[in-house]
Amino acid sequence: MHAPAEPPTQADPSTNVRSVVSLLIAVHLLAVGIALLCSVQRSVLQTRLSAVLAPYARTLYFVPHENPFLYTYGNTRLGDNDDDDHIVQIDIPANPKTGSAATTVEFPAPGSNWSPNRQRAFELTHRLGWYAEQDADDQLGVLMQEIAWQPMKQYGVDEVEVHCIRRMTQPFSLDDLPADFPRDNPASPKYERDLYSAQIYLVDGQLQVAKKSASREVAPRAKNSGGADGQ
Amino acid sequence: MASSVAVESPAASGPGWNEFWFQSADSRPLAAVRIAAGLTLLVYAASWGNAAQWLATEGILPVQATHSILDYFDHITAFRGFSLLGDSPAVIVSMQIVIAVAGCFLALGCFSRISAILAWFAFLWFAHRASLVTGTVEPILATILFYLAWSPSGDYWSVDAWRKNKGTRATTVQGLSRAWWLPGPVVANIAIKLLQIHLALLVLSMAEAKLTSPAWWDGEAVWYLTASTLSRPLDLTFLRPMPLIINAWTHAIVLVEVLFPALVWFPRLRCPVLAVASVVWLSLPLLTGEWMFPLAMSAALLAFVPAAWLSAKPVK
Numbered sequence: 001m002h003a004p005a006e007p008p009t010q011a012d013p014s015t016n017v018r019s020v021v022s023l024l025i026a027v028h029l030l031a032v033g034i035a036l037l038c039s040v041q042r043s044v045l046q047t048r049l050s051a052v053l054a055p056y057a058r059t060l061y062f063v064p065h066e067n068p069f070l071y072t073y074g075n076t077r078l079g080d081n082d083d084d085d086h087i088v089q090i091d092i093p094a095n096p097k098t099g100s101a102a103t104t105v106e107f108p109a110p111g112s113n114w115s116p117n118r119q120r121a122f123e124l125t126h127r128l129g130w131y132a133e134q135d136a137d138d139q140l141g142v143l144m145q146e147i148a149w150q151p152m153k154q155y156g157v158d159e160v161e162v163h164c165i166r167r168m169t170q171p172f173s174l175d176d177l178p179a180d181f182p183r184d185n186p187a188s189p190k191y192e193r194d195l196y197s198a199q200i201y202l203v204d205g206q207l208q209v210a211k212k213s214a215s216r217e218v219a220p221r222a223k224n225s226g227g228a229d230g231q
Numbered sequence: 232m233a234s235s236v237a238v239e240s241p242a243a244s245g246p247g248w249n250e251f252w253f254q255s256a257d258s259r260p261l262a263a264v265r266i267a268a269g270l271t272l273l274v275y276a277a278s279w280g281n282a283a284q285w286l287a288t289e290g291i292l293p294v295q296a297t298h299s300i301l302d303y304f305d306h307i308t309a310f311r312g313f314s315l316l317g318d319s320p321a322v323i324v325s326m327q328i329v330i331a332v333a334g335c336f337l338a339l340g341c342f343s344r345i346s347a348i349l350a351w352f353a354f355l356w357f358a359h360r361a362s363l364v365t366g367t368v369e370p371i372l373a374t375i376l377f378y379l380a381w382s383p384s385g386d387y388w389s390v391d392a393w394r395k396n397k398g399t400r401a402t403t404v405q406g407l408s409r410a411w412w413l414p415g416p417v418v419a420n421i422a423i424k425l426l427q428i429h430l431a432l433l434v435l436s437m438a439e440a441k442l443t444s445p446a447w448w449d450g451e452a453v454w455y456l457t458a459s460t461l462s463r464p465l466d467l468t469f470l471r472p473m474p475l476i477i478n479a480w481t482h483a484i485v486l487v488e489v490l491f492p493a494l495v496w497f498p499r500l501r502c503p504v505l506a507v508a509s510v511v512w513l514s515l516p517l518l519t520g521e522w523m524f525p526l527a528m529s530a531a532l533l534a535f536v537p538a539a540w541l542s543a544k545p546v547k
Binding site: 013017018021022025028029032033036037039040041059060061062063064065067068069070071072073074083084085087112113114116117118119120121122123124127138139142143146147149150167169170172186187191 | 248249252253278279280284285289290291292293296299300301355358359361362363364365366367369370373374377412413414417421425428429432433435436437439440441443444445446447449451452454455456458459460461462463464468471474477518519520521522523
């Protein structure tokens with residue numbers, strides 16, 4: 001037995017409207033839920049659902065390509081922490097035309113770590129470090145030449161050497177720190193490792209990259225006061 | 232018989248469902264979100280400085296370079312569409328200005344719906360173009376703007392409402408915004424509820440990500456953030472002799488993100504949950520330097536604030 005139906009009012013959308021809206025809500029929430037909660041590890045079912053629904057959430061940027069909320073994976077073994085800081089050093093040769101001396105430019109440029117642009121630059125160098133570890137030389141080369149291009153223009157040089165440097169994070173327990181690493185100076189060059197070196201040069205208006213070495217092939221740079229690869 | 236009930240009665244899909252989604256709601260929380268999101272958007276646009284140095288042809292991340300990276304990781308689909316406008320400095324700076332101006336209009340509630348749609352599109356374009364260097368702020372702002380783009384967020388505390396109230400037509404404020412074939416207050420309710428659920432899922436995904444990492448389990452994650460000598464905003468390594476503080480800080484972040492999605496729905500717990508979560512998220516920039524994250528989260532969390540708290544008069 002139903003109560004007599006009330007005439008529809010402005011605040012009482014029709015059944016058809018409710019049905020359509022309900023369907024949209026359900027699909028939207030399913031897509032969002034799958035995209036957000038299956039971004040780390042996935043079962044086969046989640047992978048299949050993601051393949052269908054994630055493009056919607058990705059296009060609307062509800063989820064970025066990588067989950068940025070992890071912040072740190074953390075690893076007590078020195079050099080194994082994927083979240084170590086990375087910088088790019090660009091060795092600029094002397095330029096006889098302009099009279100400028102040889103110098104080294106860093107990316108990110110020195111500045112306050114409260115600056116969002118510096119944080120973005122660290123995001124990029126962190127990515128570079130990951131590519132270097134994965135030997136993804138094509139991607140690394142593309143980004144390295146884009147980073148090197150502005151200093152090359154600024155200093156008027158046609159050739160520079162670039163290095164992707166990892167600054168290893170001192171573990172929480174100093175007992176986990178190898179004996180030859182300074183305990184009282186976590187910013188010591190001893191904590192730095194050259195993951196990737198390349199020569200970038202301008203030929204016929206086009207930038208070319210010639211890889212010199214990768215992390216597993218390279219000896220520590222001269223400034224690293226010798227011998228440490230962090231392992 | 233059953234089918235006739237299903238057709239005739241709005242309760243066909245369940246009275247709980249209808250009550251939850253299709254009741255009228257006061258849109259003050261959306262107005263609060265709109266103002267905070269507009270201001271955050273303004274700050275976000277300014278935070279790029281000269282964005283052309285990053286995203287233009289001669290910048291660090293021109294379309295071609297970004298394209299080749301995303302293509303490698305099969306993340307290219309969305310980017311393709313958003314890169315159609317190209318990467319000339321004029322386009323990049325124009326988009327940055329659109330975000331700033333739309334953020335300003337959004338905060339003021341001036342042409343709220345149009346401002347929200349414009350801000351949403353420009354922000355999406357920017358986020359996709361800069362997707363190699365985006366952080367924690369972009370997914371939060373993208374989420375908020377998506378819901379503001381189609382909800383009646385300009386019904387209160389806005390230039391739109393002020394203009395309508397001064398107008399000759401006797402229009403009630405509640406009747407300002409009608410989205411297609413649904414009454415404004417119902418749309419407001421749907422938008423608020425969806426934003427709330429979406430945020431709860433987002434916070435849960437934050438917890439899920441952290442729980443994959445040993446550092447967040449063993450309480451040392453805060454240490455690793457502050458021990459990153461190049462990127463940390465503050466040197467808090469003096470905490471090393473105080474492991475309990477580092478552990479407590481780490482566990483508090485995870486605990487809040489695990490419990491928030493479950494507890495925020497209880498009316499009595501909502502105020503303390505929002506307060507504790509805000510404090511914990513405010514502490515994160517001390518470790519990461521990402522001060523826009525609590526700003527964006529605060530804007531989003533306003534969706535959980537009951538309309539009665541935002542109203543001078545009791546809301547019916």
